[in-house]
Amino acid sequence: MAEPTLIALLLAGGLFSATPAHAGTSVAPPPALAVQSPPRLTAVPGSPVLYGPHEPYTLFVYRGRYYSFHRGSWFLAAGPGNSWKVIATDRVPDAVLAVPAAYYKIPPSPSTTH
Numbered sequence: 350m351a352e353p354t355l356i357a358l359l360l361a362g363g364l365f366s367a368t369p370a371h372a373g374t375s376v377a378p379p380p381a382l383a384v385q386s387p388p389r390l391t392a393v394p395g396s397p398v399l400y401g402p403h404e405p406y407t408l409f410v411y412r413g414r415y416y417s418f419h420r421g422s423w424f425l426a427a428g429p430g431n432s433w434k435v436i437a438t439d440r441v442p443d444a445v446l447a448v449p450a451a452y453y454k455i456p457p458s459p460s461t462t463h
Contacts, residue, residue: 386429388401389401389402393448396444396447396448397412397444398447399411400448400452404454407453411445413428414426414427415428422435423435423436423437423438423440424436425440
C-alpha cells in the first residue's frame with residue numbers, strides 16, 4: 350500500500366471513530382452502569398428538579414431524564430435500566446445546572462455549570 354493511501358486511511362479512521370478525542374481533556378467513567386430501579390427521589394426546594402439523596406453519586410431527575418455530575422463530567426440516562434451517556438454541559442437543562450451545590454455528592458467547579 351502506498352504511503353499516501355495509508356496516511357489517508359489512518360486519517361479517515363480517526364475522523365470517523367466513535368469516541369471523539371480532545372487534546373488535554375478526559376472523560377470520567379459513568380457513575381454506575383445503570384440505575385437499576387426507580388430511586389427514591391426528593392424535590393429540590395424551589396426547583397422542578399428531583400434528586401436522589403440516598404444514591405451513592407449525584408443524581409438529578411428532570412422531565413423524566415436522569416442526570417449525574419460525576420468526576421467532572423455530566424451524564425444522561427433515559428431512565429431506570431438505561432446506561433449513562435456522557436453529555437456536554439451545554440446539553441444539561443438550565444434547571445439542572447441551577448441546582449445548588451448542596452445537592453451534589455461532590456459539588457462541581459464553577460466552570461462546569463453556568
